[in-house]
Amino acid sequence: MRYDAVFNVSGSGLKAQMLRMEVVSSNIANVNATRTPEGGPYRRREVVFETVPVQNGFENALLHSTAASLKGVEVSRVTEDASPFLRKYEPNHPDAGPDGYVLYPNVNIVAEMVNLQEASRAYEANLSVITSVKSMIAKTFEIGR
């Protein structure tokens, strides 16, 4: 029996959640960014998760008949949130429009914090799967003792 499938799957979960946290941190960091290289204020970004089949060799497919059902996860793309920007009346701001309103990013800091918590919990869940597999492997060595 091979264990590397579990490490691949849970490892992909760790990577995907970490990328999600990176995107969230980018949103939080740019909560007040009114200027971007593309012009206009920063747009909130979101990750899209997608399942990926685990990379298994021929040997693994033979030994491990459930291998075909195993799915890793990856961030297939990072999308931009199309919701409208926040408008604040700040006539003295250099980026204010002719009407005195400044467009601020469509980032809701509370929603981002919740997202961050969710990502970090999911990260921990993947980590505890890895920990338990490690303990199982360690336990296996007791068979011959």
Add this chain to the structure above:
Amino acid sequence: MKILDWRQVDLLERGLNISTQRNALIASNVANVDTPGYKSQDLAFTQVLDGETNRLALRRTDPRHLPAETGAGAGNEVVESTAPARADGNNVNIEDEMIKLSQNTMDYNISVQLLAKRLNSLKSVVTSPK
């Protein structure tokens, strides 16, 4: 008890294989906890068990004797959970998965311990009379 009866060892080995497979499926479920449309997967145990209990039933000299319980067989049918899905089509419940994980690790440890004991008793039979 026949000391060279390997059926028990075979059974325990299959138990270990099943626990490992199940563990991989739990890992897959946890990794995809936020993937839209993903359905939680597990091994179908009960059907496998039914088939195996007949085959591995303990021989009874009297029908009034209690039947022995046998362990899980070598089934590996993967089934998707039919639990109600969230708005994104995903029905992974992280609490359930964590419970299954610790349950499964425990099952695995039990099998390992029984296997080690079985092999140890065999060893003591082979080595004790000097």
